[in-house]
Amino acid sequence: MRAIGIVSGQNGWEQALSTASPEGRSTLSDVATLAGVSLATASKALRGQPRVGPATRERVLQAAQQLAYQPNHAAQSLVLGRSRTIGLITSDLQGRFSTPILVGAEDALGRHSTSVLLSNARGDADLEREHVQTLLSRNVDGLIVVNAETNPRPSLALSSPVPVVYAYAPSTDAEDASVTCDNRGAGRLAVEHLLALGRRRIALIGGARSYAASRDRAAGARQALKAAGLAPCGSVRFGDWSEAWGRQAMQHLLEEDAEVDAVVCQSDQIARGCLDVLHFAGRRVPEDVAVIGHDNWDVIAEGTQPGLTSIDNECEQIGRRAAAMLVEAMGGAAHHGVELVPCRLVPRGSTAPA
Amino acid sequence: MRAIGIVSGQNGWEQALSTASPEGRSTLSDVATLAGVSLATASKALRGQPRVGPATRERVLQAAQQLAYQPNHAAQSLVLGRSRTIGLITSDLQGRFSTPILVGAEDALGRHSTSVLLSNARGDADLEREHVQTLLSRNVDGLIVVNAETNPRPSLALSSPVPVVYAYAPSTDAEDASVTCDNRGAGRLAVEHLLALGRRRIALIGGARSYAASRDRAAGARQALKAAGLAPCGSVRFGDWSEAWGRQAMQHLLEEDAEVDAVVCQSDQIARGCLDVLHFAGRRVPEDVAVIGHDNWDVIAEGTQPGLTSIDNECEQIGRRAAAMLVEAMGGAAHHGVELVPCRLVPRGSTAPA
DNA sequence: CTGAAAGCGCTTACAG
DNA sequence: CTGAAAGCGCTTACAG
CATH class of the missing domain: 3.40.50.2300 (Response regulator)
Incomplete structure (x- = not known):
């Protein structure tokens, strides 16, 4: 590992050639030798620390580059803690x-x-x-x-x-x-978007009730409705996050209150199921009923016709x-x-x- | 860090109390001291190396446990390379x-x-x-x-x-x-599955041609058809991996050869688009036309009605x-x-x- | 079976 | 500005 056969202490190249270990990576000590400085100085130069002369620093940097020096992470980690x-x-x-x-x-x-x-x-x-x-x-x-x-x-x-x-x-x-x-915020966001589009009969289809996300989004949605002097259209039901649940819940909703003009779904999968039922029932989306999903999952939101408005969790x-x-x-x-x-x-x- | 105020050299607990640094993790040296052995012996005992007496080893293990000793990974890494x-x-x-x-x-x-x-x-x-x-x-x-x-x-x-x-x-x-x-294998797998179900007019909808996956799957499918003395039903087209492409390609296929009784799609998204067109055209799946996707992407494969047969890339x-x-x-x-x-x-x- | 010592590659007071 | 030396925590010949 040590230099062998150095011809001239100042000859960088020959040193590089002779110092470099045949296989292994070069070490700080190789760099120091090549630059003709001590370990301490080489270290300081490389780490950009003060008390090093500009010319010296340059020499060390060159040497490091020449040897493709990479500090040994384990050693640094050990000493630096x-x-x-x-x-x-x-x-x-x-x-x-x-x-x-x-x-x-x-x-x-x-x-x-x-x-x-x-x-x-x-x-x-x-x-x-x-x-x-x-x-x-x-x-x-x-x-x-x-x-x-x-x-x-x-x-x-x-x-x-x-x-x-x-x-x-x-x-x-x-x-x-x-x-x-911010799941509550997400619930508000969805409702406010629909309100801004002039919808008033806004229904909610929840995900799985055991999820805080589900309850929080519903709370946010209710809050926004209340602020507009409204209540959810039809019952708010919870189920799971699936397309099948979306289909089922939308079916219920249609039977319960045919006048619904917007649906907030707590997942894109639910929304997709919901869309299928609406299509089948002959409701136009978004003209008759606007639908909004959640998760902004491209494979779903961009796969549907029309594309699905959604909420991204960022x-x-x-x-x-x-x-x-x-x-x-x-x-x-x-x-x-x-x-x-x-x-x-x-x-x-x-x-x-x- | 060193032991202070040891009352009895053999009293493990007191040593543990006094040796343990107030904050930091205990080191091998702490373990060795507590066990009353040298660093070398402690190391060997912990690493399960031979030349250590069973009683000694036990003592070291105990000490390590007592101190909740965790070897310093950086140190090990440095020395072991x-x-x-x-x-x-x-x-x-x-x-x-x-x-x-x-x-x-x-x-x-x-x-x-x-x-x-x-x-x-x-x-x-x-x-x-x-x-x-x-x-x-x-x-x-x-x-x-x-x-x-x-x-x-x-x-x-x-x-x-x-x-x-x-x-x-x-x-x-x-x-x-x-x-x-094994994309070729996947192509064969799909076709052989359909053949086994008695289908003979098997169409292929490709993904994006620039993907080796697409070409390889098509090659495998063709090979399996050929082995059964068949050729693909209708033209084999390539497009992209989307639902929209699936819809478009299936539309073409239906216009081209209404007798198609099975479709191999190179992605689940394509298959989903394909299913929608078939439903719209009044074809029953799987009775009239069997459809198979690729990727086994649960959100799609389990979202469709009926569920989508698919191929998992493992x-x-x-x-x-x-x-x-x-x-x-x-x-x-x-x-x-x-x-x-x-x-x-x-x-x-x-x-x-x- | 056990331990003193060297060394892994690096950083950092400290002294010049 | 520069360098000799100690030390980070561990492992492993090597000698007892």
Whole structure:
């Protein structure tokens, strides 16, 4: 590994040739030798620290470039006590919410040259605990915990001082930092959009009642209706998030109150089922009945005819915020409580003004 | 950090209390002190290496447990030269293929206590290169490169000896190791399923021609038809992967040959569009026309009425295989060439025998 | 069976 | 401005 056969102490190239190990990566020591400086100076130069002469620094930089030097991450991590790595634990990667959160977080963290170590707990609390231990033993600088539902979840309650941010599912512990979407706001958004289009007989088809998302969206929708002096058209029913449920609920609605002129569905799948029933019943969308979904899931929202107006949960933004909050917490400025990221209405043909 | 105020050298608890640093994690040295052995012995005991007495080992294990000792990963990584970490680079995390591959890989690797460092190149070749460099500087033991299409992609052509496995999109370099799905097999599978149900006038609706997946599936389908002495019913057209294209192509088909009794669609979205047209045209599915999709995308395949028979690419299995191949390569047994994971037919109502 | 010592590659007071 | 030295936490020949 050490230089062999150096002809001239000043001859960079020959040194480079002789110093470079046949296979392995070059080390800081190789760089220092090539630049003709000490380890300490090479390190300072590379890290952009003050007390180094400009010419010296330049020489070191050149040498590093010549050797394609890459600092050994493990060594840096060991001495600095920080790994520039965070752990991201998902309850479930399969659903369509975790991935965009992951994408947003990875993107935001990348700009801080922080990498993401991924663990999938697959909905298993024991596995989650194990993964947390693994990540901790890998000296992660922080943790992001992603769950696929907005139902609050128990805190990790770490004894270690590693900061944690909960994304999508907030922690039940108000001391913890959480980011999720504003489901009440989403409910309001949907109703206000329909009101603005002149609809007055607005019905609601809920998702699964066991989901906070479902109850919160319904509460927001009711609130907006009330503010306009209205009540939901027909009964508000909860079921699940499926197309089949959308068909069933819309059927009920039609039997109950044929005058309905708009339907707020709590998922795009529900909306799709709802659309099918309306078509079959001969109602024109959006002329007779406007329909709005939720999730802005392109495969559905752009597959229907007309396209489906929907509400986007902005999951990528949630991931981005979670990352930003974690970075701040790692810097010592911890957040507490639940931060809400607003949802976004995406208008398409199913509610377009006639 | 060192023990202070030890009353009795043999009193484990008091030592534990006094040795434990107020905040930080305990180190191997803490464990050794508590167990009354040297660093070397503690290390050997913990790593399950031979030359340690059983009683001594027990004492060390106890001490480690008592102190909730977790080895410092950076230190181990530095000295062992292996990080027990692999890098996984995706071209795109948003699509629905990358995620299951990721899940499969993470799962398989986890069983080897190897963690996954995730990078999302977002379809940007420069970003990909950067990420590769970052991952390499983090001493990953291997790399999995995931692309969202099965079109062959350029090799990373690493100069470093880190093993690489390409998943979904195979590398163009036959020296590299790749895993992807058997699209020709999938084409055959679809046709053979329909033949077995007695269909003879089988049409094909292709996806986007620029995709190898599309051409390969068509080739497989043609091959199976030929083997039965048949040719595709009507023209085989390519378009894109959308519902709209499915509608359009099915319309053409109906005009061209009204006798068609089965349609192989190269995506579930295409199949969905195809189903809508058939319903509208008054054809019963599956009685008059059987329809088969591809991707087994539950939101579509289980949303239609009847449910859509489809073909699953087994992406999770692809991820699992990629991980297994990488582990073998890290162990010195490198793979070469492209391995195909068979697709799986998932029968549902749209092809069910009457 | 056990332990003292060197070393992995780097950073950072500290002294010049 | 520059460098010798200690140290991060661990593992592994090597000598007892």
